[in-house]
Amino acid sequence: MTDGGRCAVAVVLAMVFAPAVGQAYFKRYMPLTDEELARRVSQHRIPIRMEAGASARFEGGLIRLEEDGTLLITGRDLQGRPWQFTGHWSGLGGEFYSADLDHNGKPDLIYAWYTGGNGLAPPMHVTTLMFDEDGRPVPSEMDGYFEFDKRGIEDLVDLDGDGRAELIRQAWDDGYWITSVYEASGARWHRIEGEHAGRRFPLYTRFTHRSNRVATTPAPGRHPVEGDLSNDSPLRNSHLLAVRWANVAQSENPRLVLDDQTVCEPVAWYSSMTVILDSASGRTAATLKEPESARELLETIRDRRLPVQIMGKRRYAVTGDRVSKPTGCVPETVWASTGAK
16 A cells, blocks of 8 residues: 555545544644634624524525525515525524625625535535625535534635735645645635645645645655636636436436537536526526426526536546546536626
């Protein structure tokens, strides 16, 4: 077994047989100083009972936790047009917060929730709705080893002091922890690549038997990679030619065929990929975790031959029982517009 393999086994065993370690375990591989991590973004908790039928208002709209596990968030933009986001709420627990993440004067919505993941599976997702200049939400969902407390999500910081939030995200691959930073700007998340706040991101730390917060360069022959979960710039501009929906019984994922015959396959049928449709009547968005809503949007986009922007690319593609590093289109956001305002 390689050194990386032995380290991985040791860490997994430690997490399985030492439950007291908790999520804080992963912070022991984050190569940022305590001072940097203390630059937390001010967040305000939105009180809501995490149970079916509960609801809560926030500045911008209404949160509803439906009986079937659907998270429904609704509101109106600055022109009075309705918008709606359909997602998933976790019965394992979570919290809602508000904060002006992109420093544009409009409070944004944050939902941090547990997934039940253990071992190396990310135990938490963070869903954000940032509001753009029209007062419409731009939804995004990221998985990771995040933590929250009564003050909010600990991984939302302002490293460079410009008033905009950065979300610190960790991933693991090829024997290394990868620490990356996404900055909120213009209601979108931008993945930092290169110099930022005196650091050069992403940062890498070796997967070792004990705590290790020393950044390093991957050794020759090692190629740790992570997904790109940003939604600020399209990787492709196209049209949907066909939509093949997931066959869950066969562990098959949905497939989106673009007009140049490119096949885009979300990482899984239950993934965090978000579909957004803009029209003169407002904005509608849904994640694949709520398949009926997402499917309806995708089929509308296909049938109306609307132009789409494909954003983000996951690290792994999952098809049936196969897991592979993707070479094609593994989107996180599919955004379409009728062109009407």
